[in-house]
Amino acid sequence: MNRAKKISALVLGIVYLLLGCSLALADSRPYFKAYGADTAAGGWFNSGGSSCLPSASTFQAPTYSPASNLYKGGVMAYGKNTGAGAGSQFGALALGLIEGNSGAGEPYGFTTASSGYNKLSFANFSSLSSPNFWGGFLEGSDAHQAAHCTADYFGTKQKSPQAISSVTNAGGLASGQYLAKPGSLLSVSSINPVDKDKNIVIFVDGNVNITSNITYAPRDTYTADSVPKFALVVKGSIYIAPNVNRLDGLYIAQPNASLSNAVKADSGVIWTCHQPDTNPPTDLYVSANCRNKLTFNGAVIAKQVNLLRVNGDQASAAVGEDSNSGNIAEVFNFTPEMVTGGGFFDNGGNTYKIESLISLPPVF
Numbered sequence: 001m002n003r004a005k006k007i008s009a010l011v012l013g014i015v016y017l018l019l020g021c022s023l024a025l026a027d028s029r030p031y032f033k034a035y036g037a038d039t040a041a042g043g044w045f046n047s048g049g050s051s052c053l054p055s056a057s058t059f060q061a062p063t064y065s066p067a068s069n070l071y072k073g074g075v076m077a078y079g080k081n082t083g084a085g086a087g088s089q090f091g092a093l094a095l096g097l098i099e100g101n102s103g104a105g106e107p108y109g110f111t112t113a114s115s116g117y118n119k120l121s122f123a124n125f126s127s128l129s130s131p132n133f134w135g136g137f138l139e140g141s142d143a144h145q146a147a148h149c150t151a152d153y154f155g156t157k158q159k160s161p162q163a164i165s166s167v168t169n170a171g172g173l174a175s176g177q178y179l180a181k182p183g184s185l186l187s188v189s190s191i192n193p194v195d196k197d198k199n200i201v202i203f204v205d206g207n208v209n210i211t212s213n214i215t216y217a218p219r220d221t222y223t224a225d226s227v228p229k230f231a232l233v234v235k236g237s238i239y240i241a242p243n244v245n246r247l248d249g250l251y252i253a254q255p256n257a258s259l260s261n262a263v264k265a266d267s268g269v270i271w272t273c274h275q276p277d278t279n280p281p282t283d284l285y286v287s288a289n290c291r292n293k294l295t296f297n298g299a300v301i302a303k304q305v306n307l308l309r310v311n312g313d314q315a316s317a318a319v320g321e322d323s324n325s326g327n328i329a330e331v332f333n334f335t336p337e338m339v340t341g342g343g344f345f346d347n348g349g350n351t352y353k354i355e356s357l358i359s360l361p362p363v364f
Contacts, residue, residue, distance in 0.1 A: 028310060028312070028313035028314075028315070029078040029085075029107055029313055029314040029315065030078070030307075030309060030310045030311060030312055030313065030314070030329035031077060031078045031079065031085045031086035031312070031314050031317065031328065031329060032077065032086055032307055032328065032329055032330035032331070032332070033086065033087055033088075033089075033321065033323070033325075033328050033330075033331055033332070034087070034088040034089060034331075034332040034334075035089045035322075035323050035331070035332065035333050035334065036089060036090070036333055036334030036335065037090055037299075037334035038088060038090050038091040038092065038093060039075070039088040039091070039092045039093070039110075040092070040093040040094070040148070041060075041073050041074060041075050041092075041093070041094040041095065041096065041098075042060050042061050042072075042073030042074070042093075042094055042095025042096055042148050043059065043060060043061070043073065043095065043148030043149055043150060044056065044058050044059045044060060044148075044149060044150070045149070045150045045151075045152055045254055045255065045257075045268075045303070046149050046150065046151055046152045046156075047152055047155070047257060048152055048155045048156060049152075049156065051146055051149045052146070052149040052150075053146070054146055057263070058262055058263055060072050060073040060095065060096070060263075061073040061095035061096065061148075062074075062095065062096050062097075069096075070096060070097045071096050071097055071099075072095075072096050073094060073095035073096035073148075074094050074095070074096025074097040074098060074099065075092060075094050075096075075097075075098045075099060075110045076099045076108065076110070077099070077108070077109070077110045078107055078108060078109070078314040079100070079108070079109035079110045079111045079117075079314070080107075080109060080111070080117070080314070080317070081100065081109060081111075081117040081118075082117065082319055083111045083113075083114075083115065083117050083319045083320070084111075084314070084317040084318055084319045084321070085109065085111065085314040085317040086109070086110050086111070086314070087110055087111030087112060088110070088111075088112050088120075089113075089114065090112070090113070090120060091112055091113075091120035091121070091122055092110060092112045092120065092121050092122065092135065093122045094121075094122075094135060095148060097133045097135070098110050098118070098121045098133060098134045098135040099133060099134070100117065100118060100121075100133060100134035107314060109134065110134070112134075114320065117134070118134035118135060121134040121135030122135055150301060152254070153233050153252050153254065153301070153345075154203060154205075154233050154234075154235045154252075154254050157201070157203075157233065157345040158177060158179065158203055159177055159345070160177070161176075161177035161178050161179035161201075161203055162176060162177065162178050162179070163178075163179055163180075163181075164178045164179070164180050164202075165180065165182075166180075166186075166187075167180065167186065167187070167188040167189070167202060168187075168189055168191075169189070169190055169191040169192060170188060170189065170190040170194070170200065170202065170214055170230065170232075171190040171191065171192035171193050171194045171195070171198075171200075171214065171215075171230075172190070172191060172192045173198075173200050173202075174198075174200075175197070175198050175199045175200060176199075176200070176201075177201045177202075177203065177345075178200075178201070178202045178203065179202075179203045179204075179205070180202065180203070180204045180205070180206070181204075181205045181206060182204065182205075182206045182207070183206075184206075184207075185206075185207050185208070185209050185239070185276065185277065185278060186204055186206060186207065186208050186209070187208075187209050187211050187276070188202070188204075188208050188209065188210050188211065188214075188232065189210070189211045189212035189214075190212055190213065190214045190215075191212075193215045193216055193217045193218075193228075194214070194215070194216050194217065194228040194229070194230045194248070194249070195217045195221075195222075195228060196217055196221055196222035196223075196226040196227070196228055197222070197226045197228070198228050198229065198230075199228075199229040199342075199344065199346065200229065200230050200231070201229075201230075201231045201233065201344060201345060202231070202232050202233070203233045203234075203235075204232070204233070204234045204235070204236065205235050205236070206234075206235070206236045207234070207236040207237050207238075207239065207278060208232065208234050208236065208237075208238045208239065209239045209240075209241065209274070209276050210232075210238060210239070210240045210241060210244055210247065211241045211243075211244070211276070212241075212243075212244060213244055213245065213246045213247065214230060214232075214246075214247050214248060214249065215246055215247075215248045215297075216228045216230070216248045216249070216297075216337065224340045224341060225341065226341065227336075227337050227340050227341030227342075228337070229249070229250075229337070229341065229342075229343075229344050230248065230249035230250070231249055231250040231251075231252070231344040231345070232249070232250070232251050232252065233252045233254070234252065234253050234254065235254050235255075235256055235267075236253070236254075236256060236267055236268070237253055237266055237267055237268065237269040237270070237271065237278070238251060238253045238269075238270045238271070238302075239271045239274035239275075239276070239277075239278070240270070240271060240272050240273060240274060240294065241273075241274070241276065242273050242274075242289040242290055242292065243292075244294065245292055245293060245294055245295065246294075246295050246297065247294075247295070247296050247297070247298070248296075248297040248298055248335075248337075249297075249298045250298050250299050250301075250338070250344055251270065251296070251298070251299070251300050251301070251302075252300075252301045252302065253268050253269060253270045253301070253302040253303065254268050254302075254303065255267045255268030255303045256268070262303075263303075266278065266280075267303070268302055268303030268304065269302060269303060269304045269305070269306060270300060270302045270304070270305045270306070271306045271308060272290075272294050272305070272306065272307055272308050272309050272330055273286060273289065273290035273294070273308035273309050274308070275289075281308065286308050286310060287310065290308050290309050290310050290311075291309075291310055291311050292309065292311055293309065293311045293312070293326065293328060293329060293330070293331065294309050294329070294330050294331070295323070295330075295331040295333065296330070296331065296332045296333065297333045297335045297337075298333070298334070298335060298337065298338055299332075299334060299338055300332060307329065307330055309329040309330050310329060311326075311327070311328070311329045312325075312326070312327035312328055312329055313327070
């Protein structure tokens with residue numbers, strides 16, 4: 001499973017990704033797909049209320065004049081110019097390059113839109129004429145790159161959270177905010193689905209190992225006014241166990257800014273398949289344990305997402321695959337629950353609700 005899938009930087013709406021990469025035994029080319037909103041790459045996280053700086057060493061974007069580090073803040077994956085394989089149902093916005101090739105036999109690429117292969121790959125600056133790239137250098141080198149700063153959710157969204165030491169049944173918690181400060185890896189699991197009218201936000205100052213599915217109650221049990229909400233906000237990394245195949249809600253992994261090298265450190269990383277520790281998984285582990293599909297119903301925001309599921313193969317990918325396809329390694333579904341029923345961090349403080357929502361690409 002030669003897993004050279006990368007999404008560099010942040011993927012907004014569906015996923016925020018940064019420099020994600022995984023390698024395994026060379027027997028397939030697994031791929032991921034995003035549905036329901038855009039994929040965005042590049043940028044960094046704010047610090048409290050202070051915006052991140054495009055001039056900072058942590059900011060993920062190419063260097064200009066002369067151009068270098070072209071993949072920094074870009075998208076690299078297995079996708080064909082037919083529209084099969086890795087791709088986003090709507091748009092892809094990247095500060096770096098979106099890899100692709102006009103040759104039908106080229107295994108590398110990331111497709112956008114339901115037809116063609118790069119109809120919605122957004123960029124407005126590129127001195128490159130090579131057919132190997134379908135977009136990138138979004139917004140060029142000017143200060144407008146600051147629009148790609150991501151909120152400091154851990155530092156700004158807490159509202160007197162209740163201290164907890166364990167999370168053995170996330171769906172069984174009462175509505176409210178919770179804060180855990182584990183001395184080591186915190187195991188998070190759920191026995192019950194998140195029921196209607198619940199808004200649960202768990203902040204973790206440290207690393208998390210998700211050991212079971214976390215799901216919402218069936219849709220026929222709630223209305224637009226009683227949508228369940230679940231968010232996991234981690235200042236550290238999230239390691240997802242191999243047996244987990246579905247996660248509903250909002251999952252955020254922020255880097256610990258106090259680390260000496262916040263870009264390269266295993267902090268702010270989501271690993272889609274991992275053993276219950278913080279040691280990097282080996283190729284043999286991935287090959288033996290990570291061959292099942294993982295579906296996110298909601299959104300992912302992270303410094304980096306390491307896409308380690310090795311289900312399926314780009315060679316057998318079909319054009320127009322829906323999210324139920326058994327050939328996709330990871331699926332990201334931006335669902336209606338993300339925008340209906342209020343926000344994730346309101347805790348009942350606001351009474352507004354969305355009455356109408358119209359979206360065209362680029363989305364969010």
